[in-house]
Amino acid sequence: MIVVDDIYKRYRTEHGPGRWILEGASFTIPTGVSVGLVGRNGAGKSTLLGIIGGVDQPTRGAVTRDCRVSWPMGFGGGLQGSLTGRQNTKFVCRIFGRESDIEDIIEYVQDFAEIGSYFEEPVKNYSSGMKARLQFALSLAFEFDVYISDEITSVGDTAFKKKAGQAFKDLLGKSSLIMVSHGESTLREFCDSGVWLHEGRAHWFDKVDDALSAYRESLA
Amino acid sequence: MELHRHSLKITLSVWRALLLRESLSRLAGRSAWFWLIAEPVLHMVVLSVLFAVIRQRHVGGIETVIWLVLGLQGFFLFRRTANQMAGAIDSNRALFTYRQVTPTDTVLMRGVLEALLMMIVLSVIFFGLYLLGYDILPDDPLGLLEAFTGLWLLGVALGLIVSVGAELAPEFRQIINMIMMPLYFISGVLLPIANIPEPYQSWLTINPIVHGLDGARLAFAPYYHSVRGLSMPYLHICAIVGIVIGLILHRRFADFMVTK
Numbered sequence A: 001m002i003v004v005d006d007i008y009k010r011y012r013t014e015h016g017p018g019r020w021i022l023e024g025a026s027f028t029i030p031t032g033v034s035v036g037l038v039g040r041n042g043a044g045k046s047t048l049l050g051i052i053g054g055v056d057q058p059t060r061g062a063v064t065r066d067c068r069v070s071w072p073m074g075f076g077g078g079l080q081g082s083l084t085g086r087q088n089t090k091f092v093c094r095i096f097g098r099e100s101d102i103e104d105i106i107e108y109v110q111d112f113a114e115i116g117s118y119f120e121e122p123v124k125n126y127s128s129g130m131k132a133r134l135q136f137a138l139s140l141a142f143e144f145d146v147y148i149s150d151e152i153t154s155v156g157d158t159a160f161k162k163k164a165g166q167a168f169k170d171l172l173g174k175s176s177l178i179m180v181s182h183g184e185s186t187l188r189e190f191c192d193s194g195v196w197l198h199e200g201r202a203h204w205f206d207k208v209d210d211a212l213s214a215y216r217e218s219l220a
Numbered sequence B: 001m002e003l004h005r006h007s008l009k010i011t012l013s014v015w016r017a018l019l020l021r022e023s024l025s026r027l028a029g030r031s032a033w034f035w036l037i038a039e040p041v042l043h044m045v046v047l048s049v050l051f052a053v054i055r056q057r058h059v060g061g062i063e064t065v066i067w068l069v070l071g072l073q074g075f076f077l078f079r080r081t082a083n084q085m086a087g088a089i090d091s092n093r094a095l096f097t098y099r100q101v102t103p104t105d106t107v108l109m110r111g112v113l114e115a116l117l118m119m120i121v122l123s124v125i126f127f128g129l130y131l132l133g134y135d136i137l138p139d140d141p142l143g144l145l146e147a148f149t150g151l152w153l154l155g156v157a158l159g160l161i162v163s164v165g166a167e168l169a170p171e172f173r174q175i176i177n178m179i180m181m182p183l184y185f186i187s188g189v190l191l192p193i194a195n196i197p198e199p200y201q202s203w204l205t206i207n208p209i210v211h212g213l214d215g216a217r218l219a220f221a222p223y224y225h226s227v228r229g230l231s232m233p234y235l236h237i238c239a240i241v242g243i244v245i246g247l248i249l250h251r252r253f254a255d256f257m258v259t260k
Helices: A045-052 A086-093 A100-113 A116-120 A126-142 A160-170 A184-190 A208-219 B005-026 B034-055 B064-086 B093-097 B103-131 B140-170 B171-186 B200-204 B210-219 B233-252 B254-258
Strands: A004-013 A018-031 A035-038 A058-066 A071-072 A146-148 A176-181 A191-196 A203-207
Touching: A004 A035, A004 A045, A018 A045, A018 A058, A018 A191, A018 B200, A035 A184, A035 A208, A045 A058, A045 A071, A045 A146, A045 A176, A058 B210, A071 A116, A086 B005, A086 B093, A100 A126, A146 A160, A160 A176, A160 A184, A176 A184, A176 B210, A184 A208, A191 A208, A203 A208, A203 B200, B005 B034, B005 B103, B034 B064, B034 B103, B064 B103, B064 B140, B064 B171, B064 B210, B064 B254, B103 B254, B140 B171, B140 B210, B140 B233, B140 B254, B200 B254, B233 B254
Parallel strands: A018 A203, A035 A176, A035 A191, A071 A146, A146 A176
Antiparallel strands: A004 A018, A004 A058, A191 A203
């Protein structure tokens, strides 16, 4: 279960504190329920994912997690540019205390990412699609109760999208997802419930379809 | 996977991972090792030649080369540690995606790595001097260790403080680069502070680095004419006070640094 309790967030700008991005967002994600986040660009979806994932801190409010939550996957975060794919994989194994099965994890990541000889090259030489592949493979190599996906599927090619979709489907059942995506079909496919972010507030919908229609109505 | 790892266990595995990651980037590439050792050695050689030209065979009672090596390497230990630590957060920003990794971890591990590297560099240099026929056995090895540890800790203190400062205002690092140059001259690396008349000598010995460098020389040869009022505790207290301030700043601005 993840409880998001009255989260306020604003960033600093060149001219002091910026505007409020999240203003009192509250909801509870029950165990095993996959959630899609919808909202227009700049509504605070990625910010909220970062806060749920524990890599960003809310200005006010708190998030309670009583399960294993992945880091937010997407946009090449979490990969050190000067290190190769293999070295990045080893680094992540080490911080998760999985040194004992490091070889198995490397093999899995290499297999899943399918980036060939680029696995031995510095990540800074990767295309955004290759980064997404590596990141995705990395997070699947560890067992989490909740995976956070920030449009990870939108950067890859068709083959990767298919593979990622299959991997998500295999996950459902034992894990759940919190995802941001602008693809409505993706959200319908993987998510049970939806959260619509609008003007700093979060609106919870038990059915993802209802969240999508609320979002669409707000655009009309 | 274990459901709950103890916080200390997590921190230790993060430190280990960061140490390996940093040493990889530091030592990767063909010329990394070369420059690591070449920089201090070249400094040493050029200055030794200069001193030889002015026919200064001894400084304060010990051989010029030994005097120079201790001063230069002691100062480099301090400067490199502070500089490397100051840049740690910027170079590791991508890794803060993992909530286990904090900016403080990256800064501290760079400090540790620098100590290890300087140990290797120093061993190489002393071995080289031994081959050249210099007497490289210190009279008081523990005293030498005490002085160098103090200089390293002082570098750690400065690195911790500057790394936070640079997050608050990037200009901060430039100021540090600017003060390093004059600091090199007033710390007794090239100029024996002990020869400077009072009251100026007392003013210069406010700088704890002077105590570290002359402390190392005194530990090497007990007959060395060091500065007056030489005090190892003074160096260590300065360093520890600085480290405490640095850690408090890291604690205070912990959220600020990751949410940038």
